[in-house]
Amino acid sequence: VPQHNVPETLRQLYSIGFATVGNATSNRMAVTAFLGQMYSEEALKEYWAEYCSEQKLTCGKGLPTLVGDATTGTPGVESMLDIETITGVAGNVHAEFWGFAGRSPDNPENEPFMKWLTQMASTPDETVPLIFSTSYGEDEASWSYAAADRLNVEFAKAGTRGISLLYASGDEGANCEKGKYVPETPSSSPYVTAVGGTGPTTGYPKPGFEEGIGLSSGGFSNYWPMPEWQRGAVTKYLATAEHLPEKSVGYNTSGRAYPDIAAQATGFCVTPFGCGVAGTSCASPTAAGVFALLNDVRLSAGKPPLGFLNPFIYQSAAAFNDITVGNSGGGCGIGIGWPTAKAWDAVTGVGTPNFELLKAAVVQ
């Protein structure tokens, strides 16, 4: 039994199975990389050879398409984690690696996140990936309200086109700073899907034994009000969950709550760096791989892609594995951070994806 999260275990965990799923030729998925996180074809091939070949898994669908001003080079842990994980979870779906440096000998200083947004906005519908997984995040207030508001519009543009945006929720738990809980973004944006983190309840990952883990960030936005699509789930959590943080840590219960879902976020193997990599950076490409396969199910059935996921996620919460054990950390020293709970919670959202159940839900 593998001791770490590799394609075989992740597919077992999320009920994907070992059959080749992806068939739709128009299906595409992408990961993004910023600030010098580079891609290595050699490392990806090594990863596939080690974790896919012997298990006879189809990982990815040929080599990824490279997009952006900074793609190939010395491999980064973040960038290789993203591309290896998404192609390991989603077999037979074409992948793309979108990389932006912020500056390079050939490119002047820029804001790499904005470069990604303008590149996405300029890519035709026929070739734009239907899912982007991004393991980039920072404190919500690091963007001015004006800029953050505009970023929301850009996210909404993508969703309206049918593009799903998944973000790692953050690795700081409740993210206590100076005695207050600080939300993280873009995961706190109501126009993206935030992915929190789980780990195995016992020594190795196996179906039905997951718990919310300390690093998984979640909480409430201070910029954006709570959207209707999550109001019922979050209100129930706030009314019924035990061991909620004290109000003195300053969370805004009328704000957009996150994460929306979760996936494994510890014990990942990343070539060429080794095993034991952790963070919601692991969770986002894992969940994105599952949703890329769900897009494939829809496209193969002649239906449009899923697009902006959150209304569907909250209406289909029963198709996720509810995580009711564990809690986040970072609780300002006066508590545990956020507790998990039955149904939605601020550590794991509505839970981890169950592909078999979701497959039925997306074609209804």
Add this chain to the structure above:
Amino acid sequence: QALVAPEPAVTDIPSGWSVIGESPKDARIELNFAVKQRNLQSLHDTLLSVSDPKSPSYGEHLSNEAVHALIKPSDEDIATVHSFINTVAGVEPRAASPNSDFITAVMTIGQAEALLGAKYEVLRHGRAGVQVHRASRSGYRLPESVAAAVDFVSPTVHVPGVRTAKKDQLSPLDEVVESPN
């Protein structure tokens, strides 16, 4: 015209970053002007209607062209930004998106400082080894008419987030190493 700051300057540089000096005036920078869009409530309503499985419009996504047509900035605002960049910095801007809601221009840091009334500094992230030029501490200002036409300009005050995955367990190689005892 009076000068207006579209965004506040940053008083505390984010943890992990430090200022290591002034940016060289001849370094090149690509400024990105986010031009104000229109019909944003309509975009929001459309997004929810095409994304809600209970909506009769579920899955009826708009094309990229339709999205950009829906929220296209006014011609006046686009012209104002073009003219400002061209007249003050002397460089030719270009549309970075199909409807010109992003307009970019490449210039030197010196030209950008004159254009924006800003002071760029080199910021370094110690752990990640990344360096960026930002006007975080000085902020930036635009003539009133230009400020009214844009949401913000980048890169200026925002300092990028740096995330690095953690290693929380021993690798298989490490696990077989026995302790001396």
